[in-house]
Amino acid sequence: MGESMSEVIHGEIRVKTNRAIEVTDITSSIQDWVSQKGCQEGIILAFSVHTTAGMVINEAESGLMQDIESQLKEIVPPGAGYKHDRIDSNAHSHIMTSLVSPSETIPISSGSLSMGTWQRVLFVEGDGPRSRRVSMTFIGKTG
Amino acid sequence: MGESMSEVIHGEIRVKTNRAIEVTDITSSIQDWVSQKGCQEGIILAFSVHTTAGMVINEAESGLMQDIESQLKEIVPPGAGYKHDRIDSNAHSHIMTSLVSPSETIPISSGSLSMGTWQRVLFVEGDGPRSRRVSMTFIGKTG
C-alpha cells in the first residue's frame, strides 16, 4: 500500500515568454525533468521564482488560454492608478501573480505527473517577454 | 522533535455535485480517507483532476457557500464573449477553476487534518452536475 521513501531532489526548468501577458503550456518540460531525475512516487512542487509570473493548471486549448489572459486583465486592469506604478508600471503583473499564486503542487505516480485528461500546467507570464525560471522540488521515492 | 518517515500513499475520493456552480463540503470524505490509510504525521495533497472544478478552504456556512458561488460568477461572468465558448460554452468554469486552483495541501497531525476551528475543505464545482474525482496523496509517517 505505502511506498518507502527517501529523496528530496531540487532543480529548475526554464521558460521563454513572448508577450506581456501570456499563458504557456509547460507540462512537457516538467514531465521531462521528472523523468530525467527518476522521480517515481510522490509530489512535485513547481515554483515560479518571480513576482510577476505564476502558474495555473487548466486545459491548453488556445482560445481558453487567451480567455485566461483577457480575464486576468479584466480582474486586475493594467494602469488603474496603482501606487506601485510610480516605481515600476507593472503593479497589475504583481497583483495577477498574487492571485494565481507562484506555484502548483502535483502528484507523481509511476514516474508521471498524475493529472486529469485535460489538465496541463500553464505558466502565466504577467510582465513579459522574459526568460523565466521555475524551481522544481520532488519529495518521494525514486526508482 | 522530528518524526521518522517512510510513506507515499496515493488514492482518491469521489464527489457527486448537483448544480452548475456549487460549493460542497468534502472535509469528512478527506478525513475518512486519511483515517482509513493510517496517515499519522505529514501532509495531504487533495487534487481535483478536472479543469472545471477546484477547491478552496473556508467556513461551511450555507450563506457563505452561496456567496462564494455568486462572487465567482461576478468575477468570471458566464457567457462574457469568451473564445472557448465557441467550442464548449463553459469558459467561465475553466477560468474560475484556474483562479481557485485545483488543489489544497493540508497538514496531517496525530492522524487528523490539522486546520483551524472553522476551516473546511470546500469543493468548487464549476460545470455540474457531475461525478468528480479528487486524487489524494499522503507524504509522511503512518502508524
Next chain:
Amino acid sequence: MGESMSEVIHGEIRVKTNRAIEVTDITSSIQDWVSQKGCQEGIILAFSVHTTAGMVINEAESGLMQDIESQLKEIVPPGAGYKHDRIDSNAHSHIMTSLVSPSETIPISSGSLSMGTWQRVLFVEGDGPRSRRVSMTFIGKTG
C-alpha cells in the same frame, strides 16, 4: 543527486495584525522557524488556520502591498449584499481568503527558503486587527 530524508516537523508562528485588511511581510518569521528547527532540504507548508486571513507570495514594496489590499476590495467589495453578512458582516473577508488561499508551499534548500530575489511571503489579513496563527509543516531532511 538526491538527499536521504526522514523528518516531518510541525510548529507554528504568530502574526499580529493592525488593520481590517492588511498585507504584512512574514518571511523572516518563517525563515527563523526553519532555522530553529534545523530544516535543511525539502518543503515547508505555511498554513493560516483562519477563514478570514490567507497568504500570497510577492514583493514587499509598501505601495504594492497597499495596491493588493485595494484590489482585493475591488474584486470582493465589502458589504455587497452577501448572505453571510446577516450573521457576521465579514463575508468579503471569507471570500478574499478563499481566493488567495490559506497556504503557501515553499522549497527549502541549504536551510533557507528558496525563493526569487524579490519574493516574500505576505500574510493577507482580511478581518483584523487580530492575533493570528500560521501552522508550519516541514517535510524533508534536517541537518
